[in-house]
Amino acid sequence: MAASNLYRVSGNPRKLMVSEKFRRQLRQEAQTWRDRGLIDSSTYAQLAEHYQFAEIDSAARNRFIAILMALGGVLMGLGAIAFATAHWDTWPRAYRSMILVSLFVGVNGTGFYLWRATTLPKAYRSLGQGLLILGALILGANMMLMSQMFYESGKVWELLLIWGLGVLMMAFSLRLKSLGVLAILLIETGYWLGAFDRSSWETLAWIQWVIRHMSLVAASLFIPLAYWCRSRTIFSLGAIAMATSLAVAILRWQGWLVEVAFVLPPALLWGYSDGIWRLRLPQKSSSFSSSERFQATSRSLAVCFLAVLFYSLSFNRWNYIERPDLSLQQWQQNLPVLLDVGILGSIAILGWIQFRFHPQSWKSIQIKAVNTGLITCFLMTAGCVTYWHLSVDRIPIAIAIVFNIMLFCLAIALIRDGLTLGSRRTFWGGLLFLVLGIASRMLEYNTGLILKSLVFVSCGVGVTIAGLWFERNEKKLKHRSKIELTREEAS
Amino acid sequence: MSNDLTSPAADSPSNSQPKKPLSSWRLWVPLLLQSVLAVSIPLQDAHTYMTGKSIVLQTSAGNSANPMGRDRRELNYEISHPENLRRLPGSKQFFDRHWGRRNFTFYVTLQSPIVRYADSPLPWQPVRIGDERPQHLARNQIALKGQVKGRRILYGLETYYMSEERHQQVNNEVIRVRNLRDRAGGSFVVEVKVDDRGHGVPVSLWVGDRHYRF
Numbered sequence A: 001m002a003a004s005n006l007y008r009v010s011g012n013p014r015k016l017m018v019s020e021k022f023r024r025q026l027r028q029e030a031q032t033w034r035d036r037g038l039i040d041s042s043t044y045a046q047l048a049e050h051y052q053f054a055e056i057d058s059a060a061r062n063r064f065i066a067i068l069m070a071l072g073g074v075l076m077g078l079g080a081i082a083f084a085t086a087h088w089d090t091w092p093r094a095y096r097s098m099i100l101v102s103l104f105v106g107v108n109g110t111g112f113y114l115w116r117a118t119t120l121p122k123a124y125r126s127l128g129q130g131l132l133i134l135g136a137l138i139l140g141a142n143m144m145l146m147s148q149m150f151y152e153s154g155k156v157w158e159l160l161l162i163w164g165l166g167v168l169m170m171a172f173s174l175r176l177k178s179l180g181v182l183a184i185l186l187i188e189t190g191y192w193l194g195a196f197d198r199s200s201w202e203t204l205a206w207i208q209w210v211i212r213h214m215s216l217v218a219a220s221l222f223i224p225l226a227y228w229c230r231s232r233t234i235f236s237l238g239a240i241a242m243a244t245s246l247a248v249a250i251l252r253w254q255g256w257l258v259e260v261a262f263v264l265p266p267a268l269l270w271g272y273s274d275g276i277w278r279l280r281l282p283q284k285s286s287s288f289s290s291s292e293r294f295q296a297t298s299r300s301l302a303v304c305f306l307a308v309l310f311y312s313l314s315f316n317r318w319n320y321i322e323r324p325d326l327s328l329q330q331w332q333q334n335l336p337v338l339l340d341v342g343i344l345g346s347i348a349i350l351g352w353i354q355f356r357f358h359p360q361s362w363k364s365i366q367i368k369a370v371n372t373g374l375i376t377c378f379l380m381t382a383g384c385v386t387y388w389h390l391s392v393d394r395i396p397i398a399i400a401i402v403f404n405i406m407l408f409c410l411a412i413a414l415i416r417d418g419l420t421l422g423s424r425r426t427f428w429g430g431l432l433f434l435v436l437g438i439a440s441r442m443l444e445y446n447t448g449l450i451l452k453s454l455v456f457v458s459c460g461v462g463v464t465i466a467g468l469w470f471e472r473n474e475k476k477l478k479h480r481s482k483i484e485l486t487r488e489e490a491s
Numbered sequence B: 001m002s003n004d005l006t007s008p009a010a011d012s013p014s015n016s017q018p019k020k021p022l023s024s025w026r027l028w029v030p031l032l033l034q035s036v037l038a039v040s041i042p043l044q045d046a047h048t049y050m051t052g053k054s055i056v057l058q059t060s061a062g063n064s065a066n067p068m069g070r071d072r073r074e075l076n077y078e079i080s081h082p083e084n085l086r087r088l089p090g091s092k093q094f095f096d097r098h099w100g101r102r103n104f105t106f107y108v109t110l111q112s113p114i115v116r117y118a119d120s121p122l123p124w125q126p127v128r129i130g131d132e133r134p135q136h137l138a139r140n141q142i143a144l145k146g147q148v149k150g151r152r153i154l155y156g157l158e159t160y161y162m163s164e165e166r167h168q169q170v171n172n173e174v175i176r177v178r179n180l181r182d183r184a185g186g187s188f189v190v191e192v193k194v195d196d197r198g199h200g201v202p203v204s205l206w207v208g209d210r211h212y213r214f
Helices: A020-036 A041-051 A053-090 A093-116 A122-149 A156-174 A177-195 A205-212 A214-229 A232-254 A258-270 A295-313 A328-333 A336-357 A372-392 A396-421 A424-444 A449-490 B025-040 B043-051 B082-086 B091-097 B164-181
Strands: B053-058 B104-111 B125-130 B141-149 B152-154 B188-194 B200-207 B210-213
Touching: A020 A041, A020 A053, A041 A053, A093 A122, A093 B025, A122 A156, A122 A177, A122 B025, A156 A177, A156 A205, A156 A214, A156 B025, A177 A205, A177 A214, A177 A232, A205 A214, A214 A232, A214 A336, A232 A258, A232 A295, A232 A336, A258 A295, A258 A336, A258 A372, A295 A372, A295 A396, A295 A424, A372 A396, A396 A424, A396 A449, A424 A449, B043 B188, B043 B200, B053 B141, B082 B091, B082 B125, B091 B125, B141 B188, B164 B200, B164 B210
Parallel strands: none
Antiparallel strands: B053 B188, B104 B125, B104 B141, B141 B152, B188 B200, B200 B210
């Protein structure tokens, strides 16, 4: 029968996408249908073969055994740890080192060989990956215990940094997303703890260099890792690390190029595209999304950065911010940061040059409110106004007003984009910053309580109404915007 | 059509099965590099321990009930107190120029006592203080690097590791000896190894005539 051909299986029958509950129900129902004569027994046999009715019970039993084994393993591990902790100090140092090293090598080796074996079922491969992650954690424990055994009185953040670098090497070699994320989180934690630690006199010179030039380290290590593992998570984390450490480096160790700290990171993120690394004119066919894997992520991060920047600069604290007067010696000390600024600045410029290939980005009326033109206006205004305030003439009130206006413009543009495209994240992001802006202004200035309560209540009502309206019409908006966007792309 | 029922292709190669297994060196090379990194952390201290010269420093714990530090395992030395350093040659410049203004590093030159041992080794005394590492040191002198952080003076010798019961034991011993001799100050000394760059590592401590290694 033609209908029975539809159920013929090709490929590995193990890889069923349907849930086990469905298979169980299907088996039950199929038996009912067969008994009632709705389907004949050959169809039932084909269904049974395709959905593997016979394996349902054994699969459940295997799963139960696996859980028992895992539980047993965890308990044994805890027992071993307790035993080791109790007797740690009594064992000679060589013995302790040997235990640590063999544990480290054993876990990593087992995890690797399990993970890469293609003949074993998926459960073993996941176990292997889990063991590799455990091995990365054991690396950290090893580092800490080894340094404790040998009198090292270093700081926690140095340890985190070195640990993260070790895990990063393994992530590069094995191309594992999970290890990559772990490595970046460790390195970033170490960075943030260490960047503000002013008593860093005993740290090794190369660690100090890494902390100062973290933005270059992030750009040269994390972004290629994102491409290598093809992971958007790693790209987001790496881009955030790069942007924030650039801003911190300029503000903390340079102290003079404040405008650059505000303008360069979002410009770099907005202008980023894969086309930077291609030196000639891109083909027309590849000018849009097919090869731009990370551009959307990069642009959203740029918008986030701008929103947070405008929000934090919209407070009326500009009176207390001034550019420090640097002596010649301090200038010489602060030169290394210019290396970061130079390299990342040229990448940003390369990125923005790519816009000459997309002249439609500069049209005055566009679908998206948050577009290149708007971002350019924001960046130039922020840069000029900050420069004016710090170098030419102090205008603390005007600059706060300017940043507030930009914050509200950005929020409204995001809301409009969210409505146009039916994109939930954009809409709620814009709404969040709008409400944050209004609430902060209310709390910051001494207005009467009645006015405050009025504003808060109306904000709450507005948010609720907007949210409900948006959710109801989301699908309609999405569909309409897709048509408009494809029409724009074709023209 | 039947592709719908197979598992979806993974969007990243780390989740899908590779066509042929990865070669082993992709595990062992990073493992080796990680071990090298792990070993490099205590390397400086190990080097100091092996090649450094052994000196003895007097601690000052006051009358506290926990002279060995309670939770934070901190040791305070006599040369950590600014008053003890004021009488030294070179201290005027030290205090006038930098003190209280910013954090800076300095070198204190210590000289060995004439009589080296009583029932426990006698501490070395500071003789000079300066910004730079002293070029000429006599045979019985050594330069120790210190840092001023705010109003505290640190030598990197303040923390140590000892097991809980040992810590308690030493603590009791210190209090016992202090009561015995009726001395107001702390009464134990720490043996430190210092290398030629001024970096120090605490090695052991002496309470009365008892010797405890870290």
